[in-house]
Amino acid sequence: MGTEGGNVRVIGGRYRLEARIGRGGMGVVWRADDTLLGRQVAVKELGVDETLSHDEQRQQRERMLREARAVAQLRHPNIIVVHDVIRDEQHPYIVMELISGGSLADRIARDGPVDAVEAARIGLSLLDALRVAHAAGVLHRDLKPANVLLEAGTGRVVLTDFGIAQVEGATTLTETGGFVGSPEYTAPERMAGERAGAGADLWSLGALLCTALAGESPFRRDSLGGILHAVVYDEIRPPAAAEPIAPVILGLLEREPARRLRLDQAERLLRAYVATGATPQPAVPQAPYTPTRPDVPTVPRKGRSTRVLLVTAALVAGVAGAGIATAALLAQRDDNSPPGPASSASESSRAPSASPSGSASPAPTVTVTRTAPTPSGTPSGTTPAGYRTVTDAKGFSLRVPDGFTRSLDGPRVFYMSPGNTFRLGIKVAADAGDGPGAAQRQAAEDGPKNNPGYRDGSVVDTLHKGHTAALWEFTWNGFSKDEGARRTVDLCWEQDGRLYDVWVSAPVGRAGEARGYFDTAVDSFVPSAHK
Known part of the structure; x- marks a missing residue:
């Protein structure tokens, strides 16, 4: 190499x-x-x-x-x-x-636990980092002391190692059934193989603060099975040193995501402690963890206990040498409901979009299987739960979520969720010779004209299945006040003299969920014929 x-x-x-x-x-x-x-x-x-x-x-x-x-x-x-x-x-x-200085884990190993004031300072810095990441639909998924750097001389706290980061909607299990993340810092909903949102990172922060104050994770046990059981069932006892900020830690370590402390709540309590030195008191009753930007919520799931036991058994069996891949099947939800209804909206001429005016039921858990296209022109492998494979008359096949319906707008094909909250768009055209990069940059230049409030636009040259490609992302305001801010992700690539363009548009607060739909569509896309 x-x-x-x-x-x-x-x-x-x-x-x-x-x-x-x-x-x-x-x-x-x-x-x-x-x-x-x-x-x-x-x-x-x-x-x-x-x-x-x-x-x-x-x-x-x-x-x-x-x-x-x-x-x-x-x-x-x-x-x-x-x-x-x-x-x-x-x-x-x-x-x-390159950060000059060791990790928080190094500091704890060398000097022992930190005091509550320093833990609060570190916690506030990490909350700031998570706010930015979550607003962009990016989950860290491995927040632990080893992935927090402390810059020598300045004390700057730096969150690193987004190596397993994924957009909102990922499960704890990889496509081959492996465990994603560090079990001692992994939220219960991810242990259950459920679709996890930003709240899972906040759980990890609570465990990290406990570790910083006590010197070891509150969920450390002698075996993987013991760790999984501790995370899901054992009584959570923060160390005595955590008492000054115990309401924050206990709020972050609430097992039910709907009752877990929100990012803004945790920040307010920690800032109050740093400013006054007094133990902060949360509002009573604690506000529910609801869909408010920049947090990306998770939704309570049914039947978690059974699934946790099954996933635990599969994971432990994998460590012992048995086939761990079965865990991916055991972890699937038993209520594969599609996104719920929302208000419809019109589209731009280049990157379509739509926005909800109400709530939506949770998207189905997806275990994406990465497989190569078959010569027949349809995606190979088992279609993930909650998805179906469609063969479109425009000359392609791909996988779309259950409940998404097809519509046409000139040369563009759309697969839209009920209420048009999420829109997958596809366009196939002859390559004029300039390639996908030029096409995407021209579209970005026209962004302010076609998309009200166009901002944060970027075009990055890349590859897609060995083909020249360009990825365009941007935020905009939607076509009405009811729509609110939206995020669009658009991949265009050249293949056999044609340009294939696949994009997704969704409310900013659900950009992570939309990115999951986008990744599945792009990964499964197969040209079937030139139309």
């Missing part, structure tokens, strides 16, 4: 890997020299599951790069800066700022 110079590798034609400084489940982290800009950086070499087929590995790499680019759009002092996302000899890499 890369250019070899003695024992030194150079990737991307500019990053010289100098020393390995970390290793985790998602890859290896290197200290590197950016020879173009003359600066030190950190380079994360993402690992790929070698047990997958060649096509599945390729799709996994593309998914990693796509999600890494989403994280690269995040800008906040408490979030690691991503300088570059590259592929070198088919291996994906993330180039990040």
